[in-house]
Amino acid sequence: QLQLSGPGLVRPSQTLSLTCAISGDSVSSNTAAWNWIRQSPSRGLEWLGRTYYRSKWYNDFAESVKSRISIKSDTSNNQFSLQLNSVTPDDTAVYYCARDVGAPYIALDYWGQGTLVTVSS
Amino acid sequence: VMTQTPLSLSVTPGQPASISCKSSESLLNSDGKTYLYWYLQRPGQSPQLLIYDVYRRFSGVPDRFSGSGSGTDFTLQISRVEAEDVGVYFCMQSFRLKKFGQGTKVEIK
Numbered sequence: 001q002l003q004l005s006g007p008g009l010v011r012p013s014q015t016l017s018l019t020c021a022i023s024g025d026s027v028s029s030n031t032a033a034w035n036w037i038r039q040s041p042s043r044g045l046e047w048l049g050r051t052y053y054r055s056k057w058y059n060d061f062a063e064s065v066k067s068r069i070s071i072k073s074d075t076s077n078n079q080f081s082l083q084l085n086s087v088t089p090d091d092t093a094v095y096y097c098a099r100d101v102g103a104p105y106i107a108l109d110y111w112g113q114g115t116l117v118t119v120s121s
Numbered sequence: 122v123m124t125q126t127p128l129s130l131s132v133t134p135g136q137p138a139s140i141s142c143k144s145s146e147s148l149l150n151s152d153g154k155t156y157l158y159w160y161l162q163r164p165g166q167s168p169q170l171l172i173y174d175v176y177r178r179f180s181g182v183p184d185r186f187s188g189s190g191s192g193t194d195f196t197l198q199i200s201r202v203e204a205e206d207v208g209v210y211f212c213m214q215s216f217r218l219k220k221f222g223q224g225t226k227v228e229i230k
Contacts, residue, residue, distance in 0.1 A: 035219075037219075044221060044223050044224060045168070045211055045213075045221035045224070046221070047218065047219035047220070047221070060218060062218060096167055096168075100215075104174075105154075105156075106170070106173045106179070107156065107158060107173070107213070107215040107219060108158070108160070108168075108170060108213070108219070109170050109173075109179065110170075111167040111168055111169070112167065113167055114167050
């Protein structure tokens with residue numbers, strides 16, 4: 001299970017921060033990857049990035065947010081987080097976390113419940 | 122770019138439905154696999170995986186759902202639509218990071 005948490009309102013130019021708590025798997029699994037996706041009427045479903053551990057930590061990011069995004073893992077609490085800097089109203093969306101699993105590889109097999117983040121002053 | 126057609130579909134229960142997804146580039150990977158997925162997002166819910174690797178049904182997905190295609194052209198078929206199939210269907214490729222289609226809204230007549 002993936003449990004999302006974080007503020008529902010962020011001011012423009014500030015940083016959006018969300019956390020996804022994992023149960024039933026490990027953030028440092030060698031066969032999983034942990035993704036952030038968002039959904040808005042204007043952008044549809046948009047994959048933002050992912051983090052995964054294969055003897056060391058790796059990240060992949062979408063070009064559209066590459067300069068503003070950070071995804072970090074927290075092995076102590078078995079969770080991972082999203083930070084999106086310098087937000088604008090265009091970043092208003094429902095944000096999801098989701099898992100990729102390996103052997104065999106399946107992308108986004110399980111999703112968290114989604115949380116609406118509104119960027120507004 | 123992933124392009125789905127149609128964008129909406131109204132289906133009589135028990136009748137078939139078909140959704141097309143076209144990619145702007147071939148999704149055939151060097152490992153011989155094609156990383157094309159189908160998801161269903163029911164009203165008020167998160168997307169859920171139906172099909173992976175073009176045609177493989179995910180655990181628990183009814184066999185009335187089937188996927189086909191290759192290269193750049195893919196299809197999701199529902200052999201007999203049921204009321205619980207209402208929602209928005211998305212295709213997605215993970216050949217080059219991840220990109221979703223715009224979605225196809227399926228409703229019951």
